[in-house]
Amino acid sequence: MEVHKRLGSPREVSALALTQLGELAQLLEQRVDAIEIFLRRVPHAVENGGDAAATQAAYSVAGSLLRMLRSGRMVASHLGVVRASPGLVWRAIDDGQAVGAVTAFLRPDDRCFVAFDTCRDDAYGSLLTAVAANTGSDLYATVDEGDEHSVELLEINGFTVTRRESILLIPTDPAITGLRATAEPAGAVVVSAADAYEDELRRLDDALRQDVPGTAGWRWDPGDFHEETFDSQFDPATYLIAVDAESGAYMSLARVWNSPGRPRLGLVATLAPYRRRGLARMLLARAFRVLHERGSPGVTAEIDDTNTASRSLLVPLGAKRVGGFGRARQAGAVTDSQGLAAPRRSGMQRGGKHAGPGRQGGPAMTVAGASPAPLLSRR
Numbered sequence: 001m002e003v004h005k006r007l008g009s010p011r012e013v014s015a016l017a018l019t020q021l022g023e024l025a026q027l028l029e030q031r032v033d034a035i036e037i038f039l040r041r042v043p044h045a046v047e048n049g050g051d052a053a054a055t056q057a058a059y060s061v062a063g064s065l066l067r068m069l070r071s072g073r074m075v076a077s078h079l080g081v082v083r084a085s086p087g088l089v090w091r092a093i094d095d096g097q098a099v100g101a102v103t104a105f106l107r108p109d110d111r112c113f114v115a116f117d118t119c120r121d122d123a124y125g126s127l128l129t130a131v132a133a134n135t136g137s138d139l140y141a142t143v144d145e146g147d148e149h150s151v152e153l154l155e156i157n158g159f160t161v162t163r164r165e166s167i168l169l170i171p172t173d174p175a176i177t178g179l180r181a182t183a184e185p186a187g188a189v190v191v192s193a194a195d196a197y198e199d200e201l202r203r204l205d206d207a208l209r210q211d212v213p214g215t216a217g218w219r220w221d222p223g224d225f226h227e228e229t230f231d232s233q234f235d236p237a238t239y240l241i242a243v244d245a246e247s248g249a250y251m252s253l254a255r256v257w258n259s260p261g262r263p264r265l266g267l268v269a270t271l272a273p274y275r276r277r278g279l280a281r282m283l284l285a286r287a288f289r290v291l292h293e294r295g296s297p298g299v300t301a302e303i304d305d306t307n308t309a310s311r312s313l314l315v316p317l318g319a320k321r322v323g324g325f326g327r328a329r330q331a332g333a334v335t336d337s338q339g340l341a342a343p344r345r346s347g348m349q350r351g352g353k354h355a356g357p358g359r360q361g362g363p364a365m366t367v368a369g370a371s372p373a374p375l376l377s378r379r
C-alpha cells in the first residue's frame, strides 16, 4: 500500500517501465548504428594507409559516438519532446531547458522534410522519432556538402544521402553566355506568368516537376500555388512561359526569382514532346537579358548531379560550381499488416509558403550550424 503511494499504482508503474524500456531500446539502436558507421570507416582509413581525410573522418565519427554515449545517459533520464502549436514543430526539453527543435514540412509531393533548429546532438533521435510517429512516412533532409558533422548525425539517425545537387553561379552577360538569340522559335509565343492562365500554369508546373529529380508525384493545391508564385520574389519579367501559338498549350517555362541577395533560377523545364527545339535556351536568353540590363551579373541555380540534360544546358553558359548539398532520406515508414505505408499526419500542413523546402523542389534538413539560405528556398 505504502509502496503504491510512493510509486503509483501497479498499472502506472508498468506504464512508466514500458516507456523507459522504449527509450532505452531507441538509445541502443542509435548506438548500434553509430558503431556500424564507425566500423565501416575505420578499415577505409587503414586501407588508405593513414590518408589524413579518411582517418579524420573515422575519428570524427568516433567523437560523435562518444558524445552520444555520454549524452545518452541524459536522454534516458531527462530528455523529453513536446509538440509546439500549431503542430509542425517539436521541441526537445532537458531539465526544463529547450535543447533543440525540428520543423516538419509536408510538400505537395507528399514528401516530409525536416529542418532542425540549434539542436544538441543527442536530441536528434528523439525529435525524429516524434516526427516519424506523426507522419508514418519516410523523412527527408538536406545537408550542406561541407558539413561532415551533420552528415554523421544524419547517418547515426538512419538517414542515407541518396542524391547530390550542385549550386551553380551562371553569368547573365550574353557576351559570356552566348545567349544572344531571343526570338521565339516558329510556332511559339512567350508570355509572362503575370499574363498566364493560372490553372494552366499550375498544371504545367505539376507536369514539369514529374521529370525533375526528387519531385516526382508533385501536385499543387491551387491556393498554395498562387501564394507561393505571386509573392515578393515574383518577377513578371523573369518568369516566362513558352506557349504553342496554334493550340495554346503551355510547353516550357523559365523562372528566376527575385531572391534576397542574388536572383535565383528556380526552374527551367520543357515538357517532353517539345524538347530540343531551343525553348529552354530562348527563355533563359530572355530572362537573363533583363537581369543583365538591370546590372545583376549572375544567377544561382541548383541542379542534380545526375541531370545530364540540365547540365548540358547550363554549364556551357559559363556556370561555375560554388557549392553543393546532399539530399538524405530516412526510410522510416510505419507499415500495416499488408506492408502499406500508414500515414498519420494530424496537424501537418501541405505545400505553399509553409512548406519551405517545397519551393525548391527538395531541400530541407538544415542541421544546426548549416546555412539554411540556399536550402530552404523555392524552386
Ligand SMILES: CC(C)(COP(=O)(O)OP(=O)(O)OC[C@H]1O[C@@H](n2cnc3c(N)ncnc32)[C@H](O)[C@@H]1OP(=O)(O)O)[C@@H](O)C(=O)NCCC(=O)NCCS
Pocket (backbone or CB within 6 Å): 208, 211, 212, 213, 252, 266, 267, 268, 269, 270, 271, 274, 275, 276, 277, 278, 279, 280, 281, 282, 302, 303, 307, 308, 309, 310, 312, 313
Ligand atoms: C533540360 C531541359 C530544360 C532542356 O529543355 P529544352 O527545351 O529541350 O532545351 P533546348 O532545346 O533549349 O536545348 C538547348 C541545349 O541544351 C542541351 N541539351 C538539352 N537537352 C539535352 C539532353 N537531353 N542531352 C544533352 N544535351 C541537352 C543541348 O546543348 C541543347 O542544344 P542542341 O539541341 O542544339 O544540342 C529539359 O530537358 C527538361 O525539361 N528536363 C527535365 C526538367 C529538368 O530537369 N529541368 C532542370 C531542373 S533546374
